Amino acid sequence: MARNAQDKTTKRATIQDVADAAGVSIATVSRVVNGEGQVRSATRELVLAVIDSLRYRPTLSARQLGGARSKWIALVYQNPGIGFMHLVQSGAVDRCRNDGYMLSVHACQFTGSGLDRELLDIVDQLQPSGLILPPPMSVSPQVIETLGKCGIPFVRLCPQEDDHRSPRVWFDDRSAMQAMTRHVLDLGHRDIALITGLPATSPDPRRLGYLDAVREARLPAAERNISYGAYTFEGGLAAAQALLQRKRRPSAILAASDDMAAAVLHTAHAMGLHLPDELSVTGFDDSYVSTIVSPGLTTVHAPLHELGSAAADLLIKGPPDMQAGLVINRPWRLVQRGSTAAPASRT
């Protein structure tokens, strides 16, 4: 008698319990659960009712062992900024929920071979049906290699180069930065500095976009106008200080991330500069950061949410949508807030 109450809290109903209670075989229960095979609708109703009353829910472990494809995507990341990840994650979650997929996110800690181990732990132990890789993982040949040989489907976010190993989703940040530079140029600025994230030696789309616009305006593309801040607030701080301490400081500073732009704002405020009159600043990403700083950042809206959902979409649809080499491009757009204005006329 206590048995019933007891069971509710300790024992889970199994497929066998359901089969017994419904007077059918476990095969039939499995069929209705998975919506496959032919089941007389009367039987199906019955089974469904029993499932409901027993609160039966199949176990992922057993399903996987049994050979089913798990409806489960893992988003792994290393360090692409918290704002970035948050947006990508919510996009992926939204898409997943649509098809009853789960989305788990895993923070990796190591670099190099340690990272490999972490990834393999996730893939082999958890056995999700697919992986989403944001940068910087998406650009690591090492990672791509490892994942490639264990055969799990994965999609890369914003890879800079195409090694045709997996589908990838991205947006054209080169054009975006070009457009942003034009915007500042149109405002009348001529002395425009850039703080980008990647080191000078790497092919950096955002730097290229900036250069595109500068050359287009027939302005000298001086290397001294370009600084490097690793996309972080701290990195941006150093770059901003150097830039703003020059005798002739730029009238506008473009940053390749909102965090670095926030650092510019921070530095400018500390120096007592009045924004945007004395200095225009722009960000990149349109993350939470760009809305909370003062003034709000004029920035490029990166389709991060869409990137996440597009990635999940590919994984869920599976082949043939998952062909390696496939690339999905999402549109960006400029968003103007208070951090840009025409330069103060300095005669």
Next chain:
Amino acid sequence: MARNAQDKTTKRATIQDVADAAGVSIATVSRVVNGEGQVRSATRELVLAVIDSLRYRPTLSARQLGGARSKWIALVYQNPGIGFMHLVQSGAVDRCRNDGYMLSVHACQFTGSGLDRELLDIVDQLQPSGLILPPPMSVSPQVIETLGKCGIPFVRLCPQEDDHRSPRVWFDDRSAMQAMTRHVLDLGHRDIALITGLPATSPDPRRLGYLDAVREARLPAAERNISYGAYTFEGGLAAAQALLQRKRRPSAILAASDDMAAAVLHTAHAMGLHLPDELSVTGFDDSYVSTIVSPGLTTVHAPLHELGSAAADLLIKGPPDMQAGLVINRPWRLVQRGSTAAPASRT
């Protein structure tokens, strides 16, 4: 011949493969993998070597089905702010890694009974060995109830009340807010407003801490000095506007979250106020936000990272450390940055 190359990418080695290759039984392999039971060290070495060469890694699914306790903790959340979650998560990850645990994080979308379903999906399908619940989940009787009856261990973060259903880890935010209020009082402020997160009707430790200090200073505790902003930037914006538009505006505004404090800064800047001379502002949490805004926020450092790791620790150690009713308290501290100063003398 192509078989070998093929296998590397498609077939995983199983425990049987290892046993065969090492000339032992699967039981022995299982023993060395789990470090349990007595195994002659020569045998152990051998098995280990084979495991390595075959790149064998046990499957979580099979282990769970076999009856092992999974080394896996899930951190589920609803909406406690991205900065908050990020810190808690990294604390939990750090602790997990120490014992070879995995940490997955899941963003729940629904409220009410939908939430229940989502939680059960995670618990029943994934079967992690434990759950970490940040607010607002940690204060939902509904959630506690559901989880309680499915018998999974869970620890709550910063629950406001103790219903003795699970261990909980928290910090004394009431004292922290009291200390912060004193700090501002000591600076010479007398007209101090509070923007808190919780509605006026709820028992709110931060509001209470503020009131403690105000009364202690024998100042009138006027209800009109308290606003409510739901902890968010948007909520803070509305509250800040109302506060700063008064004919006699406060000389200091205390916010119960960094995000709301950022909103105050934002509003003050828009009004052309000079900080901290014309207005002192304080935050709460010491999240990323407090460092990127200008000026940097004087705030209370909430031990979020420690909360996450303490929670994971309890789950990993298991009973008897997991007794319901157990409470772990972590220290907070004040951190001063540029957003507070003595009030401008207004005669």
Next chain:
DNA sequence: TTGAAAGCGCTAACAT
């Protein structure tokens, strides 16, 4: 349309 039975890869008694 439904059932019976053979695994899936592992753990955990129970033997030896």
Next chain:
DNA sequence: ATGTTAGCGCTTTCAA
């Protein structure tokens, strides 16, 4: 110290 064996809860042929 090591091997044997019986499940764990499910999916999936193959029959009926």
